[in-house]
Amino acid sequence: MKKERSIMQYRGETCLNCHLPLDLSDQYCPNCGQLNSTKKLSFKDFFEEFFSGVFAYDSRFQRTLRVLLFRPGKISKDYINGKRMRYANPFRFYLSASILFFLLFGLTVDLNNSNQAEVDFEDQPPIFAPGLPDAERDSIRELIEENSLDSINKVLSQRGMDSIKSLPLSRIQDSIETEADSITENYLDNYVPQSEIDTMHFWNANKTRIELYSAFLDQTRIRNSEIAIDSLRHEHSAYNHWLYKKVVDFDTFKEEPNLFINYFVSKLPFIIFFYLPVFALFIWLLYLRRPFNYMEHLIFAFHTQTMFFILYGLAILVKIIIDSNWPVTAANFIFLFYLYKGMRFFYGQNRVKTILKFLILNLIFFILAIIAAIISLLASFSIY
Structure with missing residues (x-):
């Protein structure tokens, strides 16, 4: 064309x-x-130019992938030495590999945890066991009318339907009434007016708000922050509304944890993208006497992490096919060996120094990963 x-x-x-x-x-x-x-461009020109660009990228993609897989550390060394046109951009290549990896990873996460659904006694009659006298049936139905459905659901979720069937009527009545009373007591016990909260220190004020909002949500099941804050006669501030919404979100995640897992996993490629520059700073400190600047350490970190995604992505594919965990176990050992070889080639130090720094680097990585995971979880939950 x-x-x-x-x-x-x-x-x-x-x-x-x-x-x-x-x-x-x-x-x-x-x-x-x-x-x-x-x-002037025609339709033929447009599509031919598009596919020409794709195949041109594929050529660099294949070369980058081949060198990355079989020559640990070489692609990073070539890139910092100026041989860049032959390889894909390390940052874009990382993002492509990470997104593909987390799509595969999502296939292996069991997100089908069935949650206890709220029980409607009109639609779910098994609690009325066969042979139960009519008088006791009527008594239980009166309990349903007198007590909140939420308290009945809690009794069912705690004891289970089968155990409830075997209980006498008096025990069922006591359990439901106790649960209903505890919900009311929790809400009343935790109620604190806005004027009193305003006099507390920051942490105590937040703890009091969260306890109160949680108790209020448990009792009323009101999920709208406007209605809830108004009912509690608290100030309609942005912070109060945000905090109540977070209490509602936490309640939702308890019932359906897969919602937050899906959300968090979808953000992991970008979380790790911003985590790697911090990790590269520690690599720079570890190799402070070597003639490498920060950006060159960062390129090595991105290439290594890209290899991690590719290797474990392949392991997940094999695991899905053969339904076994050994591919992931094998990937652990292969990646550790790959990292050692990459450090040895890229930094050009002897075996003893490389092994020592390899151990220190892995320790730093896991400590930073734990800190980053905690911060990321809190940040993801706050903006959900």
Whole structure:
């Protein structure tokens, strides 16, 4: 397609992109690199140019993947030495690999945890065991009308349907009434007016708000913050509304944890993307006497993490196919060996120094990973 568009009859004397004067012998603009052609685009030109770009990227992609897999540390060394056109950009390549990895990872996470649904006694009659006298049936139905459905559901979730069937009527009545009373007592016991909260220290005030909002939500099941804050006669501040919404979110995640897991996993590629620069800072400190600047350590960290995603992504694929955990176990040992070889080649130190720094680096990685995970979980929950 480019050959057709670059023939002499379509060449111009000015670059259409940067307006640099050109000779008819110039096939490309020496300033911006655009093809020297005045031919109008057709549908054929558009699609051919699109696929040409894809295949051109694939060529670099295949070369990058091949070197990354079988030559630990070489791609990073080539890149910092200026051999960059032959390889894909390390940051874009990392993002592509991480997104594919977490898509595969999502297939292996068991997100089908069935949660206890609220029980409607009109639709779920098994509690009325066969042979139960009519008088006792009527008594239980009166309990349903007198007590909140939430208290009955809590009794069912705590004891289980089968154990409830075997209980006498008096025990069922006591359990439901006790649960209903405890919900009311919890809400009343935790009630604190806004004026009193305003006099507390920050942490005590937050603890009091959370306890109160949780008790109120448990009793009333009101999820709208406007209604809840108004009912509690608290100030309609942005912080009060945000805190009540977080209490509601936490209650939702307790019932359906897969919602937050899905949300958090979807953000992990970007969380790790911002975590790696911090990790690269510690690599720089560890190799302070070596002739590498911070950016060169960062490139090595991105290439290594990309290899991690590729290796474990392949392990997950094999695990899905054969339904066994040994591919992931094998990937652990392969990656550790790969990391050692990569450090040895990239930094050019002897075996003893490389092994020692390898152990220190892994310790630093796990400590930072734990800290980053805690911060990321809190941040993800706060903006959910």
